[in-house]
Amino acid sequence: xxxxxxxxxxxxxxxxxxxxxxxxxxxxxxxxxxxxxxxxxxxxxxxxxxxxxxxxxxxxxxxxxxxxxxxxxxxxxxxxxxxxxxxxxxxxxxxxxxxxxxxxxxxxxxxxxxxxxxxxxxxxxxxxxxxxxxxxxxxxxxxxxxxxxxxxxxxxxxxxxxxxxxxxxxxxxxxxxxxxxxxxxxxxxxxxxxxxxxxxxxxxxxxxxxxxxxxxxxxxxxxxxxxxxxxxxxxxxxxxxxxxxxxxxxxxxxxxxxxxxxxxxxxxxxxxxxxxxxxxxxxxxxxxxxxxxxxxxxxxxxxxxxxxxxx
Ligand SMILES: C[S@@+](CC[C@H](N)C(=O)[O-])C[C@H]1O[C@@H](n2cnc3c(N)ncnc32)[C@H](O)[C@@H]1O
Numbered sequence: 001x002x003x004x005x006x007x008x009x010x011x012x013x014x015x016x017x018x019x020x021x022x023x024x025x026x027x028x029x030x031x032x033x034x035x036x037x038x039x040x041x042x043x044x045x046x047x048x049x050x051x052x053x054x055x056x057x058x059x060x061x062x063x064x065x066x067x068x069x070x071x072x073x074x075x076x077x078x079x080x081x082x083x084x085x086x087x088x089x090x091x092x093x094x095x096x097x098x099x100x101x102x103x104x105x106x107x108x109x110x111x112x113x114x115x116x117x118x119x120x121x122x123x124x125x126x127x128x129x130x131x132x133x134x135x136x137x138x139x140x141x142x143x144x145x146x147x148x149x150x151x152x153x154x155x156x157x158x159x160x161x162x163x164x165x166x167x168x169x170x171x172x173x174x175x176x177x178x179x180x181x182x183x184x185x186x187x188x189x190x191x192x193x194x195x196x197x198x199x200x201x202x203x204x205x206x207x208x209x210x211x212x213x214x215x216x217x218x219x220x221x222x223x224x225x226x227x228x229x230x231x232x233x234x235x236x237x238x239x240x241x242x243x244x245x246x247x248x249x250x251x252x253x254x255x256x257x258x259x260x261x262x263x264x265x266x267x268x269x270x271x272x273x274x275x276x277x278x279x280x281x282x283x284x285x286x287x288x289x290x291x292x293x294x295x296x297x298x299x300x301x302x303x304x305x306x307x308x309x310x311x
Contacts, residue, residue, distance in 0.1 A: 011049065011052050011053075012064065013064050014048075014052035014054070014064075014065060014101045014103065015052070015054060015064070015065030015068045015069035015070070015101040016064035016065055016067065016068040016245075017064075017067060017068045017233065017235045017245075017247070017248070017274045018068075018204070018206065018233075018245060018247075018248035019065075019068060019069070019101070019103075020068045020069060020072065020085075020233075020270065020274065021231070021232075021233040021248055021249075021250060021270070022104070022173065022202075022204045022248070022250055023085055023088075023089075023104065023107055024081060024082055024085040024266055024270070025202065025231065025250050025252070025259070025263070026104060026107055026108070026171065026202065027081070027084050027085045027088055027107060027111070028081055028084070028258065028259055028262045028263075029169050029200060029202060029252075029256065029259065030042070030107070030108060030111035030169070031084065031111065032256040032258050032259070033111075033116075033167065033169060033200075034111050034112075034113065034116075036167075038165065038167060039113070039115035039116050039117070039165045039167070040116050040165055040167040040168055040169065041116065041117045041118070041119060041160075041163040041164075041165060041167070041168040041169075042108040042112070042116070042117070042118050042119070042168065042169050042170075042171070043119045043120075043157060043160055043163070043168060043169070043170045043171070044104050044105055044108065044118070044119070044120050044121070044153075044171045044173070045121050045153025045154060045156070045157050045170065045171065045172050045173070045174075045188075046121065046122070046123075046153050046171075046172065046173045046174050046175070047103070047104065047105050047120040047121060047122040047127075047131055047148070047153075048103045048104065048105070048122065048127055048131070048173075049103060049122075049127045049130040049131050049134065050102075050103050050105040050106050050120075050130070050131045050134040050135060051092070051100060051101070051102055051103060051106050051134045052100065052101045052102075052103060053099065053100060054098060054099055054100065054101055055099055065098075065101060067235070067274065067276065068274065069089060069098065069101060070098065071273055071274060072086060072273060072274075073086070073089075073098045075273065078269065079265040079266055079269050080262075080265060081262040081263070081265055081266040082266050082269060082270060088102065088107055088110050088111075089101065089102060091110060092106065092110075104171055104173065105118060105120050105131065105134075105135070105146070106134070106138070109135075109138060109142050109145070109146070112145055114141075114145075116145060117145055117146075117147075117163075118145055118146040118147075119146075119147055119148075119149075119160055119163075120135075120146065120147070120148040120149070121148075121149050121151060121152065121153030121156045121157075122148065122149075122150060122153075123150070123151060123152055123153065125150065128148065128150035129150075131148060132148055132150075135148065153172075153174075154174075154184050154185075154187075154188045157170065157172075157188060157192060158191060158192075158195065161192055161195035161196040161199070162195055162196035162199070163196070163199075166196075166198070168196070168199045168200070169199070169200045169201075169202065170192065170199055170200070170201045170202070171202050171204075172185055172188065172189070172201065172202065172203045172204070173202075173203075173204045174204075176205065176206055176208075176212075176213075179210075179212055182205075182212040182213065182215065182216040183216075185203055185205075185216060186216060186219050186220065189201060189203065189220070189223075189253065190223070193223075193226075193253070198254065199253075199254065200252065200253065200254045200255065200256070201252070201253040201254065202250055202251075202252050202253075203220070203250065203251040203252075203253075204248065204249070204250050205217070205248065205249050205250075205251070206245050206247075206248050207232065207234060207238075207245065207246050207247035207248055207249060208244075208245060208246075209238050209242045213249070217230065217249065217251060220251050220253075221287070226253060226287060227253065227254055227255070227287050227288075228251060228252060228253050228254075228255065228286065228287045229251075229252045229255035229259055229260060229263075229284065229285070229286045229287075230249060230250075230251045230252070230283075230284070230285045230286070231249065231250050231252075231263050231267065231282070231283065231284050231285075232247060232248070232249040232250075232282060232283045233247055233248060233249075233267060233270055233271060233274070233282050234246055234247030234271070234279060234280055234281050234282070235247055235271075235274050235275060235276045235280050236275070236276035236277045236279055236280060237277050237278075237279040238279075246279070255286070260284060260286060263284050264284065267282035267284065268282060268304075270282070271304075281304050282304055283304060
């Protein structure tokens with residue numbers, strides 16, 4: 001069944017393995033930006049609802065978080081980058097039980113200082129209403145730093161670039177229900193780089209059994225002069241019926257130098273912690289680095305398998 005544009009509710013997926021990868025990376029990017037005194041912006045083109053109840057009927061229906069954040073929640077042995085992500089999720093759950101999951105807008109808010117700004121786009125009418133309510137409830141300071149538009153983030157991004165402080169992280173995190181999203185990501189990035197070449201861009205995509213994701217990554221890696229890092233986390237064998245998400249990837253343009261070492265710490269541990277079968281693995285690739293499988297051709301490394309121990 002092809003789902004309609006507005007049937008997507010991130011609450012089904014909040015806190016799943018794909019959110020874990022995306023948000024571990026997001027926390028690292030935010031920490032890097034916040035390490036300098038100068039202000040920065042975070043622009044989230046596909047914001048979602050911002051905060052999710054893991055006890056609600058949306059989450060309970062599929063319970064994807066159980067095999068995502070649920071597996072990490074009580075682990076005390078996480079490597080530093082994962083521990084820093086867990087700290088952010090813990091801050092959204094002050095009574096110590098895992099009840100809420102912060103989406104990217106709330107993870108960003110947790111790292112913003114007084115002069116930093118958050119710009120959000122969310123096109124789904126219900127999600128944008130919930131997001132606006134969540135931001136309002138987060139208090140005056142959060143609301144002061146945030147502007148939200150209930151509209152198309154691909155188009156809306158243009159008007160915000162370059163952002164006044166000339167330091168920014170742009171998260172491009174579509175649901176890819178509409179397969180034209182893959183091409184829109186590439187076109188949006190191309191346009192954005194003309195307006196703001198030095199920005200850091202983080203593009204999330206799903207590992208699904210269709211050609212578009214790999215094609216999109218190929219197109220991104222071939223953009224002339226681009227400095228990038230590409231990380232993937234696979235949790236299981238693709239399903240025989242071709243449905244579902246067996247992993248995900250994040251493609252970062254202009255990655256900070258701190259990101260690759262952090263991911264080398266985080267990904268092997270995450271692949272082990274989130275593995276659902278022996279196909280679990282991870283990969284890190286970067287521009288200018290030849291991958292072992294295809295010398296001279298960055299971007300083609302296959303995920304490293306981990307030693308799977310059935311639980
Ligand atoms: C994967 S979810 C976002 C999750 C969020 N970034 C996070 O990490 O917590 C994608 C969201 O994009 C919204 N959406 C879909 N197409 C959009 C568009 N063209 N512009 C803005 N939002 C869109 C969907 O309604 C959905 O809430």
